[in-house]
Amino acid sequence: MTMRLDVLPILSTLRRHRLTATLLVLQIALTCAIVSNAIFLIGDRLGWMMTPTGIAEDRLMRIVVSDIGRRGDIHARAQADLAELRGLPGVEAATIGNSLPFSGTTWNSDVSRSPVQGATATAVTLYYGEGLAELLGSRLVAGRFFRSDEYAWLDDHLEGKAPGPTVTLITRDLATRLFGDGNPLGGTLYMHGDVLRVVGVLERLPGAAGFTRDRANDSIVLPWRMVPASGGGYIVRAREGETEKALVDAVKALKRLDPRRVIVSARTYPAIRARFFADDRATAVTLAAVSIALLVITALGIVGLASFWVGQRRRQIGIRRALGASRKDILRYFQTENFLLASMGIGLGMVLAYGINIVLMREYELPGLPLVYLPVGAAVLWALGQAAVLAPALRAASVPPVVATRG
Known part of the structure; x- marks a missing residue:
């Protein structure tokens, strides 16, 4: 019941910021789709590069x-x-x-x-x-x-x-x-x-x-x-x-x-052997760099959006504090909000990841994406989201109740 009471006001707030929330969800979805396929392709290339020869x-x-x-x-x-x-x-x-x-x-x-x-x-x-x-x-x-x-x-x-x-x-x-x-x-x-x-x-x-x-x-x-x-x-x-x-x-x-x-x-x-696998090594490095860049951009997007919302809601946060909400409650609010946005993006991203893999299989004869890579990508983005929102959430939790009486 408590979780439901936490989620409902969050969803209500997100509906009032529909465009901003949608853009972040789409960014997370795209990152999830690309990173899931990239992790799989990196693993595939590394596995190929480490193929044993049985020779001295x-x-x-x-x-x-x-x-x-x-x-x-x-x-x-x-x-x-x-x-x-x-x-x-x-x-x-x-x-x-x-x-x-x-x-x-x-x-x-x-x-x-x-x-x-x-x-x-x-x-x-x-x-x-x-x-x-x-x-x-x-x-x-x-x-x-x-x-x-x-x-x-x-x-x-x-x-x-x-x-x-x-x-x-x-x-x-x-x-x-x-x-x-x-x-x-x-x-x-x-x-x-x-x-x-x-x-x-x-x-x-x-x-x-x-x-x-x-x-x-x-x-x-x-x-x-x-x-x-x-x-x-x-x-x-x-x-x-x-x-x-x-x-x-x-x-x-x-x-x-x-x-x-x-x-x-x-x-x-x-x-x-190193010369033979040079292209595979370069591909793995490139995919890793792209994945890291996407994750950093996504993390910055989450930090930026959370910081913006903290600034917009300082008086609301102060009112909640004045009504008895603890710092832990405020922190949990922003982490739950981010978790919901990340979950929406990840759900869409999994579908998109599977679609991208089908195209890669058809056009480039790449192997099918094992389903295990989807939860791996999801776990990475959930963890990234919670880490990215932590600093803005802590800043929100530090807003004193007296803010409710200002302005």
Whole structure:
């Protein structure tokens, strides 16, 4: 009953200030809608950026070179380069591979369980390189890695000198997608004329471009040896704690073996991954800045409106004090008034937030907004409203009863 008696005069007062109250409600609604979606998108981006790779990230590096002219036996030169890199004190392993997870340099294809033309196919990321999965540190959960006799040179295949691959490694996520609950080992995949037998399953190995989060690990590894001329780069795993030094030494060694070659890029894997997620990081920072700015503007609006109303109602407040209202009653009045306005704005904002998310899903293929983000946004705005109105409410509560006799 007491709460009802508190609310009714507040609603009556708000009806007399309909335009001002409506503008504040709309401001809170817009802030609620934008902040709820922004918090969700920030969480989505951060979750994507923290996607685990299952590889030895802090010990890996990639060096891309460009040779001037075609000189000598490119296979022998590649093997000589790798022997030199593997002999460096800070290097644990080295190979020539086509890509790395979240590197942006992606090789993709489609695989199918059926040889029939037009059968349902799944897009996958392709990884090449002798011993690449072992070097990266990808964990084998079933089967085996490739044997040495199963590897062939990719450039020979491209020139028609070698047949296509016959075996493959796939990730656990892809195995589930393709084989369901069945055992993928020994299973057959078809890829543009190549018939591949699954010999091993990796725990995870995200694609170079990642596809989408639920398909990040749709990857396969093929037994190709590579040379830089066919799109490969030197992928090196350093010993623990020696990554930066090993990168410098590896670049020097490659230049020493062939001073004419051009080092196109030489980066540690953490730098490669940071470069890939730079746009996502910038998006998250921008959304956070916009959200903070909206919350600050909304808080200032609440403070300004509450301060204005305190100034307008000083005599009314004094009369209430003279009639026996305590400072706590006055404080509660303004906090309740703000809570009602915030609740109206939040209710409208939740509907608006859902509508905005539908548009984002349709136009930008973003995921649906989980309902849990709506009460999160509401709680933030309720707390913000109560904090913003506190100073004006305390100022109102300090109005003495004698004000009622003035003017």
